[in-house]
Amino acid sequence: MNLLDIYKELKSDIQFIEDELSHSLDTSQAVLQESSVHLLHAGGKRIRPVFVLLGGKNGEYNLERLKHVAVALELIHMATLVHDDVIDHADTRRGQLTVKAKWDNRVAMYAGDYILAKSIEIICKLKDARIHHILAKSINEVCLGEIEQIRSLYNWDQNHRTYFLRIKRKTALLMAVCCQLGGLACDVSEKQSKALYYFGYYVGMAFQITDDILDFTGTEKQLGKPAGSDLLQGNITLPVLEAFKQGDTRQLVIKEMEQPKPDMPYVIKLIKKSGGIDQAKQVAQKYLAKARQALEALENSRSKEMFLKITQFIEKRDF
Numbered sequence: 001m002n003l004l005d006i007y008k009e010l011k012s013d014i015q016f017i018e019d020e021l022s023h024s025l026d027t028s029q030a031v032l033q034e035s036s037v038h039l040l041h042a043g044g045k046r047i048r049p050v051f052v053l054l055g056g057k058n059g060e061y062n063l064e065r066l067k068h069v070a071v072a073l074e075l076i077h078m079a080t081l082v083h084d085d086v087i088d089h090a091d092t093r094r095g096q097l098t099v100k101a102k103w104d105n106r107v108a109m110y111a112g113d114y115i116l117a118k119s120i121e122i123i124c125k126l127k128d129a130r131i132h133h134i135l136a137k138s139i140n141e142v143c144l145g146e147i148e149q150i151r152s153l154y155n156w157d158q159n160h161r162t163y164f165l166r167i168k169r170k171t172a173l174l175m176a177v178c179c180q181l182g183g184l185a186c187d188v189s190e191k192q193s194k195a196l197y198y199f200g201y202y203v204g205m206a207f208q209i210t211d212d213i214l215d216f217t218g219t220e221k222q223l224g225k226p227a228g229s230d231l232l233q234g235n236i237t238l239p240v241l242e243a244f245k246q247g248d249t250r251q252l253v254i255k256e257m258e259q260p261k262p263d264m265p266y267v268i269k270l271i272k273k274s275g276g277i278d279q280a281k282q283v284a285q286k287y288l289a290k291a292r293q294a295l296e297a298l299e300n301s302r303s304k305e306m307f308l309k310i311t312q313f314i315e316k317r318d319f
Contacts, residue, residue, distance in 0.1 A: 145169025
C-alpha cells in the first residue's frame with residue numbers, strides 16, 4: 001500500500017491544493033521567489049493537506065475554506081524544513097540540494113521566514129478566532145520543539161520522555177492541528193474536533209517514530225540521504241534509546257559516535273542487533289492502535305475509512 005492508492009479519492013482536491021500552494025509564494029523578488037518554491041518543487045507526501053481535507057469531510061465540506069487551512073499548514077511545515085536544514089547543516093533533502101546549499105544560510109533563513117509569514121497571511125482569510133488561536137499556539141509549540149532538539153543534540157543521557165515531547169512538538173502536533181482545523185473550517189462539533197485532534201496526534205507520533213526507524217533501515221536512495229544521518233547529526237531517536245537499554249550496546253555506540261569519522265554501518269548493525277528497531281516498531285504500533293480508537297468518536301464520518309488506510313500505510317511503511 002502506498003499514499004498514491006490512498007489519495008485517489010481526493011485526487012482533484014489535492015491537485016487544487018497543490019496549485020494553490022504554487023500560487024501562494026508568488027513574489028516579485030527573484031531570489032526569494034526561487035528559494036521559496038525550491039522545496040515545493042521537490043515534492044513531498046502532502047500528508048498534512050490530506051489530513052486537512054479528510055478532517056473537513058466530517059462536517060460541511062467546503063474546499064474554498066479548506067484550501068486556506070491546507071496551504072497555511074503545509075507552508076508552516078515547509079518553513080520548518082528550510083530552517084532545519086540550516087541548523088542541521090544539511091546539503092540535501094529528498095535527494096535534492098537544500099535551500100541553504102543552493103544559495104546560503106542567509107537566503108535560507110529569510111526564505112523560511114517568508115514562507116511562514118505567507119502561511120499566517122493565508123490563514124487570516126478565515127474569520128474564525130478559534131482557528132487563529134489554535135494555529136498561533138501550535139507555531140509556538142513547534143518552535144519550542146526545535147529549540148529542544150538543538151539542546152538535546154549528542155546528549156547521550158536523555159530519556160524517553162524528552163524524546164516523546166520533542167517529536168510531539170516537531171511532528172505530531174502539526175498533524176493533529178491539520179485534522180482538527182480541517183474539521184473546524186467545516187463546522188464540526190466539539191466532540192468531533194477533539195477526536196480529530198487526537199487521531200492526528202497519535203498518527204503523527206507513529207509517523208515520526210517510523211521516520212526515525214527508516215533512518216536506520218532505509219537505503220540512501222529511499223531516504224535521499226545516507227542511512228544513520230539523524231544519529232550522525234546528533235539526534236538520538238527512539239531506536240537508539242531502546243538499544244541503549246543494553247549497557248554494552250550503549251557503550252559501543254557512544255564510543256564509535258565520538259570518533260572523528262564514525263563507522264555508521266557498524267553503528268546501525270549494533271542498533272539492529274540490540275532489538276532497538278523492533279522495540280521502536282512496537283511503540284509505533286501502540287500509537288496507531290490509539291489513533292484507530294480515536295476514530296470511534298467520529299460517527300457517520302465520510303473520512304474514517306481513509307484515515308484507517310493511512311494508519312495501515314504507516315504500519316507497513318518501508319520508504
